[in-house]
Amino acid sequence: MYRTHKLGELRAENIGEVVTLSGWVATKRDLGGLTFIDLRDREGVTQIVVPQDATEEMKEIISKIRSEYVIKVTGEVKERFSKNDKMATGDIEVFITNIEVLNSAEVLPFEISDDANVNENLRLKYRYLDIRRPAMMNNIRKRHDMMMAIRRFMDESEFIEVDTPLLTKSTPEGARDFLVPSRMNKGKFHALPQSPQLFKQLLMIGGVEKYFQIAKCFRDEDLRADRQLEFLQLDMEMSFVTMDDVMEYVEGLCKKVFTRVTGEEADYSFEKMPYHEAMSRFGSDKPDVRFGVELKDLTSMMKDCGFKAFSGTANSGGIVNAIVAPGQATNFSRKVLGxxxxxxxxxxxxxGLAWIKVTEEGVNSPIAKFFSEEEMAQILETTGAKAGDVILILADKAKVVYGGLGALRLKLGNELGLINKDSHKFLWVVDFPMFEWSEDEERYKAQHHPFTSIKEEDMEMFLAGDQMDKVRTNSYDIILNGFEIGGGSIRIHDRKVQKVVFEQLGLTEAEIKEKFGFFVEAFKYGAPPHGGLAFGVDRWLMAMLKQDSIRDVIPFPVTNKGQCLLTEAPGNVDIEQLEELSLTSTYEEATK
Structure with a gap:
């Protein structure tokens, strides 16, 4: 027997019992007559005491033990003289009569501690050691809690879990696929799924009605703090539902999972905010609504102003927007503003970024001379700026202004302590545009994906091919604290409408057949109205646990360069493997 109890279990009521414990040595403290060992497993820590009258053999073993040795001890539970209310086991300690070293440990590359300042790359290289830290172990346990809560909710709501292929067909209109060459079909490629999107819609055509799976998905895209090459997705789809039906299910799920993971309640109805409102107020389609600093539109008042950078933009289809940095007039030096x-x-x-400091004496700005008193008063009134504030203004295309001020708003919110980090705020962003113009490809692309249904009131405009950027969809993203944790839509179930969408995206009949032939074929045989949503599980957990990086909630993540420092993947393969797949590498020749 390795243990009678786990290391977070013993309490005062166990005093007098003889127990056997096993775990890792967290710390060892030799205080002369007595030696104290903090023994750790995933459940907690128990203080072990080596008594003064220990045998010479035991003392010899103890002298050689150091951090992260795996040991087994037997001894009596006693009341702790100096209690520790920061430990669950802080009322007791175990005086041991026997000790056995189960495994030794070499000197570690870093200390197993949440307080140690360890380079992230070192943590990722030795991830199995990093997982021993209480914070990382807690994140992994919370990940488990989350999965269990999801599965319970979905089962109770009569969803059926169905797994879909990992080796599938490459389709357009998403991120870059990971391709897998086929040995048995020379020159052909599978793709790893970016999402089970097509399969879940086929399951609806198949009559499953309520489907879900927790699926591995893959996207070959540039990485950042909330994105990985492979990620876990909670995928769900339902037949005979409206947009409101789907959102009702998802709110219920979010509340159950949130409580299971955080221990808190989200006892409110989630606000629904149209996409265009989110962009115009917050400069983002995933706004963090835990603080203000909203964008203010100055475009109309700038058309006749004397500052050409603003008036020129306002009269040529661009926009002029501002945000206010509250109380920063004395703190924002020229260098900070630069x-x-x-x-x-x-x-x-x-x-460029224009600025206006508002002081008790008046305004201070390099552009103030271009505005009349009335115009400046209108700027102050529209922005709501008061003495002590700084107004920051961008004039450009809407995409640039929203992107720049939206990011600047978040930067100020974090750096100025404007966000209540103890709060959580769920939000729906709805009615996304169907299309967005790609300047690089000079064509419209689907903003979500080409299977998103169009709002009935915009259908006439869509079929006429008029004002395509204004066509809205029955779509919805679920936001938590400024992170998009999930998104979905009611799908197109009319194959005639689907065909028009493909045409508007510039796909020829041959391309439609090549890329989506099997999918379009299925719609000939009675597709029900259906819709669903997919959660990014890792990002969702990151937001709930208030982690700065998605890597801290994934057991074995990759770096921003897409490298696994633990396994050293991606790596080279033998030439024989490439030949077997009828592949050759041109990389070396291309880079010489």
């Missing part, structure tokens, strides 16, 4: 300007120029392509 850094903010560099930020929006570098990352969002803005041409």
């Amino acid at each position: 850094d903010l300007e560099t930020y929006v120029k570098t990352y969002f392509g803005a041409k």
Whole structure:
């Protein structure tokens, strides 16, 4: 027997019992007559005491033990003289009569502690050690809690779990696929799924009616703090439902999972905000609504102003928007303002960032001379700025202004402590545009995917091919604290409408047949109205646990360069493997 109890279980009522415990040595403290060992497993820590009258053999073993040795001890539970209310087992300690080293450990590359400042790459290289840290172990346990809550809710709601293929067909209109060459079909490729989108719709055509799975998905795209090459997705689809039906199910699920993971309640109805409102107020389709600093539109009042950068933009189809940094007039030096300007120029392509400081004496700004008193008063009234504030203004295309000010708003919210980090706020963003114009490809692309149904009131405009960027869809994203944790839509179930969407996206009949032939074929045989939603499980958990990086909630993540430092993947393969797949590599020749 390795243990009678786990290391977080013993309490005062166990005093007097003889127990056997096993775990890792967290710390060892030799205080002369007595030696204390904090022994750790996934459930907690128990203090072990080596008594003064220990045998010479035991003392010899103890002298050689160091951190992360795996040991087994037997001894009596006693009341702890100096109690520790920060430990669940802080009322007791175990005086041991026997000790056995189950495995030794070499000197560790870093300390197993939440307080240690360890380089992330080192943590990822030795992830199995990093997992021993209480914070990482807690995240992994919360991940388990989340999965269990999801499955319970879905089962109770009469969903059927169905798994779909990982080796499938490459289809357009998403991120870049991961391709898998076929040995048995020379020159052909499978693709790893970006989402089970087509299969879940086929399951609805098949009559499953309520489907879900927790699926591995893959996207070959640039990484960031909330994105990985492979990720876990909670996928769900329902037949004979409206947009409101889907959202009702999802709200119920969110509340159950949130309580299971955080122990808190989200006892409110989630606000529904149209996409265009989210963009115009917050500069983002995933706004963090835990704080203000909303965008203010100055476009109309700038058309006749004397500042050409603003009037020119306002009269040529662009927009002029502002946000207010509250109480920063004395804190924002020219250097700080210059850094903010560099930020929006570098990352969002803005041409510049104008600023106006509001003081008790009046306004202070390099552009103040271009505005009359009435115009300046109107700017102050529209932005709501008061003495002590700084107004930050961007003038450009809407995409640049929304992107720049939306990001600047979040930057200020975090750096100025404007966000209540103890709060959680769920939000629906709805009615996304069907299409967005790609300047690189000079064509319209589906903003979500080409299977999203169009709002009935916009159908006439869509069929006429008029104002395509204004055509809205029956779509919805679920947002938590500024993170898009899930998104979905009511799907197109009329094959004639689906055909028009493909045509508007510039796909020829041959391309439709090549890319989606099997899918379009299925719609000939009676497709029910259906819709669903997919959650990014990792990002959802990251938001609930208030982690800064998605890597901290994934057991074995990759770096921003897509590398697994633990296994050293991706790596080279033998030439024989490539030949077997009828492949050759041109990389070395291309880079010489």
